[in-house]
Amino acid sequence: MTDQIQDLALGRLPFDDDDDMSLTPAGLQSQRMLTLRRIFALSLCVVTLLAVLAGVAIVFGVDGLDMLEWGILACITLSAPWTILGFWNSLLGLFLARTTRRTMPFAFIKDVETPIRGKIALAMAIRNEEPQRAFDRLLAMRRSLDRTAWGHRFDLHILSDTNIDEVAEHEERLFALHRDTLDGAGHAEYRRRSLNEGYKAGNIWQFLQDRGAGYDLFLPLDADSLMSADAILRLVRIAEANPRIGIVQSLAVGAPAESAFGRIFQFGMRHGMRAFTLGSAWWQGDCGPFWGHNAVIRTAAFKAHCSLPKLKGRPPLGGDILSHDQVEAVLMRRAGYEVRVVPVASESYEENPVTVLDFMTREQRWCNGNMQYWRLLGMPGLRPTSRFQLFQAIMMYLSAPAWMILTALGAAKAVVDPMMIFDGVLAISLFALMVGMSLTPKIIGAIHVMLETGGVARYGGKRRFFAGLAVETVFSILMSPVIAVHLTVFLIGLAFGRKGGWSGQIRDAYGLEWRTAFRALWPQMTFGTVVLSTIAVFTPAAVVWILPVVIGLLLAVPFAVITASPALGQWLAKRGLCAIPEEFDTPAILADLGASDTAPEMVA
Numbered sequence: 196m197t198d199q200i201q202d203l204a205l206g207r208l209p210f211d212d213d214d215d216m217s218l219t220p221a222g223l224q225s226q227r228m229l230t231l232r233r234i235f236a237l238s239l240c241v242v243t244l245l246a247v248l249a250g251v252a253i254v255f256g257v258d259g260l261d262m263l264e265w266g267i268l269a270c271i272t273l274s275a276p277w278t279i280l281g282f283w284n285s286l287l288g289l290f291l292a293r294t295t296r297r298t299m300p301f302a303f304i305k306d307v308e309t310p311i312r313g314k315i316a317l318a319m320a321i322r323n324e325e326p327q328r329a330f331d332r333l334l335a336m337r338r339s340l341d342r343t344a345w346g347h348r349f350d351l352h353i354l355s356d357t358n359i360d361e362v363a364e365h366e367e368r369l370f371a372l373h374r375d376t377l378d379g380a381g382h383a384e385y386r387r388r389s390l391n392e393g394y395k396a397g398n399i400w401q402f403l404q405d406r407g408a409g410y411d412l413f414l415p416l417d418a419d420s421l422m423s424a425d426a427i428l429r430l431v432r433i434a435e436a437n438p439r440i441g442i443v444q445s446l447a448v449g450a451p452a453e454s455a456f457g458r459i460f461q462f463g464m465r466h467g468m469r470a471f472t473l474g475s476a477w478w479q480g481d482c483g484p485f486w487g488h489n490a491v492i493r494t495a496a497f498k499a500h501c502s503l504p505k506l507k508g509r510p511p512l513g514g515d516i517l518s519h520d521q522v523e524a525v526l527m528r529r530a531g532y533e534v535r536v537v538p539v540a541s542e543s544y545e546e547n548p549v550t551v552l553d554f555m556t557r558e559q560r561w562c563n564g565n566m567q568y569w570r571l572l573g574m575p576g577l578r579p580t581s582r583f584q585l586f587q588a589i590m591m592y593l594s595a596p597a598w599m600i601l602t603a604l605g606a607a608k609a610v611v612d613p614m615m616i617f618d619g620v621l622a623i624s625l626f627a628l629m630v631g632m633s634l635t636p637k638i639i640g641a642i643h644v645m646l647e648t649g650g651v652a653r654y655g656g657k658r659r660f661f662a663g664l665a666v667e668t669v670f671s672i673l674m675s676p677v678i679a680v681h682l683t684v685f686l687i688g689l690a691f692g693r694k695g696g697w698s699g700q701i702r703d704a705y706g707l708e709w710r711t712a713f714r715a716l717w718p719q720m721t722f723g724t725v726v727l728s729t730i731a732v733f734t735p736a737a738v739v740w741i742l743p744v745v746i747g748l749l750l751a752v753p754f755a756v757i758t759a760s761p762a763l764g765q766w767l768a769k770r771g772l773c774a775i776p777e778e779f780d781t782p783a784i785l786a787d788l789g790a791s792d793t794a795p796e797m798v799a
Contacts, residue, residue, distance in 0.1 A: 220439035270601035274594035285639035288474030313411030322356040324418040346380030355387040396519035423542035423784035441532030444490035454549035454704035462773035466640035481533040482580035487520035500530035518564025525581035596683035609734040673747035723748025
């Protein structure tokens with residue numbers, strides 16, 4: 196079995212009639228091989244799901260399944276596949292990381308001095324953001340590019356959709372002040388739209404219609420984006436060496452954060468994303484995702500094939516598409532261009548939300564956008580993998596209410612059948628299995644770090660790394676149900692036409708007042724209290740098993756306030772807890788920006 200996986204990872208086909216094999220558009224991989232990989236990954240997920248469902252049916256089916264139990268089974272069917280997919284993506288990624296570097300044949304360019312032939316636009320879309328932060332990042336990228344021989348190949352474009360006059364005036368002053376530096380070896384422009392049609396996607400699209408003809412490639416940036424010249428040039432060289440790659444990106448990781456919430460969240464994401472992304476890229480191949488920024492895109496192909504349809508009906512589910520990136524990815528692949536992820540962390544950065552309330556707002560906006568994908572599943576000409584990616588994006592958000600309904604049904608079951616007889620050992624095993632699979636990406640990511648030479652040292656040494664793992668695990672357990680309840684409430688409102696907000700994000704650490712947190716999180720506390728009280732009254736023995744789900748709901752308000760505390764963020768930073776490697780070995784691009792002021796002392 197291991198040999199078969201190794202063959203698939205290395206691109207070796209288990210048959211000989213491959214003289215006339217069909218390759219992906221860029222000629223990088225065999226289509227037949229990618230099909231085998233996808234069948235293999237799908238089989239792992241389906242078999243695991245069937246095993247879980249069979250176990251649940253056995254637990255509840257001692258005396259037959261009633262309506263509540265069928266509902267529980269249905270909720271698990273909706274929610275478990277995406278946990279299982281994350282489990283297998285991470286395991287596959289760890290296996291590949293330890294056995295081969297040939298999984299992505301285009302990703303490891305040796306000739307780093309290959310000339311840059313084309314003209315590239317760096318296009319930063321901003322809307323009501325704090326202008327100084329955005330301009331600081333553009334200035335750092337310009338200086339980084341101009342330190343290479345290829346700065347003249349890059350122009351900077353600030354694309355403002357700001358509709359607050361004071362913010363817009365600040366943007367204009369900063370552009371005038373820094374115009375010479377932003378020009379650098381190339382050219383820089385600032386323009387502000389009077390009509391914010393189509394949100395960010397419309398902003399980028401209008402730029403391409405107006406100015407895109409002058410650029411072979413473009414690199415969309417968010418206001419929090421930061422990329423070193425090395426990271427940019429690597430993606431540009433991949434695109435120029437492979438004319439049938441339409442979109443290429445590497446992992447965009449969190450920059451050092453000031454807030455405790457952002458710091459703990461990005462610590463988990465940093466090690467948790469690597470194996471997961473490698474595993475998913477292994478079977479996605481030429482049908483990769485697009486995350487909307489920090490990617491190099493072929494301009495002519497994008498303009499010709501990636502115009503977003505306007506959905507019938509009114510917002511929130513009609514009108515302009517909010518989550519544009521995945522739609523653009525599937526349209527690019529439909530047009531015969533590959534969409535590729537280089538599954539390695541490079542000096543490509545973004546910023547994470549600074550409080551759980553900001554995180555909820557971002558998730559709400561993404562959820563709204565992904566629910567629009569229902570109307571796009573039937574688009575003609577999509578590759579099966581692309582269609583699955585749209586469906587997966589929908590179901591990842593529907594799994595949250597499925598888990599919450601499952602919790603409510605469990606409480607209802609305790610009321611109607613408090614003396615229920617079931618196989619306790621199997622029930623406990625299934626519970627442990629699902630909790631373990633949900634944590635697998637983080638666990639596998641930690642194992643990946645520990646297996647790398649010097650991996651733990653890059654996080655500040657063993658004590659800091661393992662302390663960070665403990666803090667982040669508790670953090671994730673507390674936060675997950677809070678977000679799930681929020682998305683459940685939002686989806687109910689969405690079905691009745693409730694619109695989500697769309698504005699600039701707060702990126703500096705700030706404290707939350709208790710009443711602000713309570714106003715936002717009382718539904719979580721109420722739901723957790725009702726569930727726990729019901730279980731405690733009717734099935735007291737089950738309280739210990741429901742606590743991992745409801746404890747985060749009961750503590751939602753103090754969790755939000757404490758993790759937002761700037762003082763806690765400073766305390767963690769001073770001790771190097773939940774630190775990322777850049778805090779101990781600061782890259783030039785971050786040093787230039789000033790995003791990492793003082794590196795904590797290394798501890799073995």
